Amino acid sequence: MSAVMKKDAAISGKKPSAEVRHLVSDLFAEYAHRIDANELERWLELFTADADYRIVPRENVEQGMPGILIWCDSRNMLRDRIESYRHVNEYNLHWDRHVIGPARFVAHDADTWTVEASYVLAQTAQENGETRLFSVGLYRCEVRIEGDAALFSRVAVIADTGLVPTLLATPI
Amino acid sequence: MSAVMKKDAAISGKKPSAEVRHLVSDLFAEYAHRIDANELERWLELFTADADYRIVPRENVEQGMPGILIWCDSRNMLRDRIESYRHVNEYNLHWDRHVIGPARFVAHDADTWTVEASYVLAQTAQENGETRLFSVGLYRCEVRIEGDAALFSRVAVIADTGLVPTLLATPI
Amino acid sequence: MSAVMKKDAAISGKKPSAEVRHLVSDLFAEYAHRIDANELERWLELFTADADYRIVPRENVEQGMPGILIWCDSRNMLRDRIESYRHVNEYNLHWDRHVIGPARFVAHDADTWTVEASYVLAQTAQENGETRLFSVGLYRCEVRIEGDAALFSRVAVIADTGLVPTLLATPI
Numbered sequence: 001m002s003a004v005m006k007k008d009a010a011i012s013g014k015k016p017s018a019e020v021r022h023l024v025s026d027l028f029a030e031y032a033h034r035i036d037a038n039e040l041e042r043w044l045e046l047f048t049a050d051a052d053y054r055i056v057p058r059e060n061v062e063q064g065m066p067g068i069l070i071w072c073d074s075r076n077m078l079r080d081r082i083e084s085y086r087h088v089n090e091y092n093l094h095w096d097r098h099v100i101g102p103a104r105f106v107a108h109d110a111d112t113w114t115v116e117a118s119y120v121l122a123q124t125a126q127e128n129g130e131t132r133l134f135s136v137g138l139y140r141c142e143v144r145i146e147g148d149a150a151l152f153s154r155v156a157v158i159a160d161t162g163l164v165p166t167l168l169a170t171p172i
Numbered sequence: 173m174s175a176v177m178k179k180d181a182a183i184s185g186k187k188p189s190a191e192v193r194h195l196v197s198d199l200f201a202e203y204a205h206r207i208d209a210n211e212l213e214r215w216l217e218l219f220t221a222d223a224d225y226r227i228v229p230r231e232n233v234e235q236g237m238p239g240i241l242i243w244c245d246s247r248n249m250l251r252d253r254i255e256s257y258r259h260v261n262e263y264n265l266h267w268d269r270h271v272i273g274p275a276r277f278v279a280h281d282a283d284t285w286t287v288e289a290s291y292v293l294a295q296t297a298q299e300n301g302e303t304r305l306f307s308v309g310l311y312r313c314e315v316r317i318e319g320d321a322a323l324f325s326r327v328a329v330i331a332d333t334g335l336v337p338t339l340l341a342t343p344i
Numbered sequence: 345m346s347a348v349m350k351k352d353a354a355i356s357g358k359k360p361s362a363e364v365r366h367l368v369s370d371l372f373a374e375y376a377h378r379i380d381a382n383e384l385e386r387w388l389e390l391f392t393a394d395a396d397y398r399i400v401p402r403e404n405v406e407q408g409m410p411g412i413l414i415w416c417d418s419r420n421m422l423r424d425r426i427e428s429y430r431h432v433n434e435y436n437l438h439w440d441r442h443v444i445g446p447a448r449f450v451a452h453d454a455d456t457w458t459v460e461a462s463y464v465l466a467q468t469a470q471e472n473g474e475t476r477l478f479s480v481g482l483y484r485c486e487v488r489i490e491g492d493a494a495l496f497s498r499v500a501v502i503a504d505t506g507l508v509p510t511l512l513a514t515p516i
Contacts, residue, residue: 015492029273033276097290098290099291105370118380120271124332129332136475137441138380160441160475197446202448269481298403301507303479
């Protein structure tokens, strides 16, 4: 976690260019869209091959305890997870809807930006159309930028809301 | 709906200029503000004369079924609706509050951008100050840009949350 | 409140430069982050020494009634409030999570921009991990820009949701 602990870039140090801001904004918008539209295979394309994706309870992060709800340390591992989800679930029983706040540019190292953004994830039951706050929290990400392309090399979902692992079928 | 089905501009193809991004961001901010401030007559000014505004349940969009909750195929028709709402309702019984996520630039054709954004709409009862999630969903929009002005030529509100038509007095 | 009543800059009049947009976006992102991370002393650093911070019920704003829930008319007064909060509360019993919508640039005067943004503030009880909508509303701000630095000289939190003053320990 050392990269995310660097001194805040937003306050002191190098600021992102307009191009980097747009790439990161587009990447978060695509991330949310592809989960919400249930395009999980295309969501995988937003990650580098060596990407690390994990969902961690905020409690564990703040107390320095281990405890990870989901951890995939490569895109292939994330793909396996999506594929097994597809085999088990023929029908999606809820709809996801993410609203993501403005990106916070935390640190910068060579071609990688550490970026955070808050999220609200609402789920709507398809059976009755009722919506509830499923999870709120923070994305702590590393975004690798090559030319005019940006991909996530790391996404840590730090979830404030308590999550029941068995209900965590799709990513957050 | 053909325009919105084009290949994603955010990933391949032409990207919006910084100017287009700012115009679209401002347009969404004004859209939310004017509904939330109950300035519905000024909200109309954000649309082209030939604009199409509709609210559609997500279920119907995904299953290719007809079923539209509200449909106005011109700004005049939308104006009529607002005016009749004003005659019926002397007092507003709730306050709206939209929070809109980052814009996703989907496609581009001449002077028109197809843009999507997720929304959360909370309503607060003025009687007791209680807030609830009234609707979450997606704006699928066409934004017509002329010089330094941007207007909506189409807004399809694709609502995840089930909506009772009689409670749909004001736009979403 | 005269400055915030000026004609909308977003529609007519001067528009913010890309640099101003980025500074304001970063400032809101930092504002949310520092409250949510319980870094309240660093949150103070986002204000000018003469800053005015207040939380006002939307009802009072709309009816032109006085009624302010919290009012600090300088950064020192805000610091006193944070310090006394720290002495009373050894443990934080909830986690805050803000999601802030796109900034709306309302007016401009010399080095100060009047800017608004909608917010959703979710609170999660640390005891059981349950999340609720604690407050939704609007930030009506004045942002003072000097060179490449931006600070809040005024934040009026206009809260739609009814708030119990005794529960208002931390800022919104």
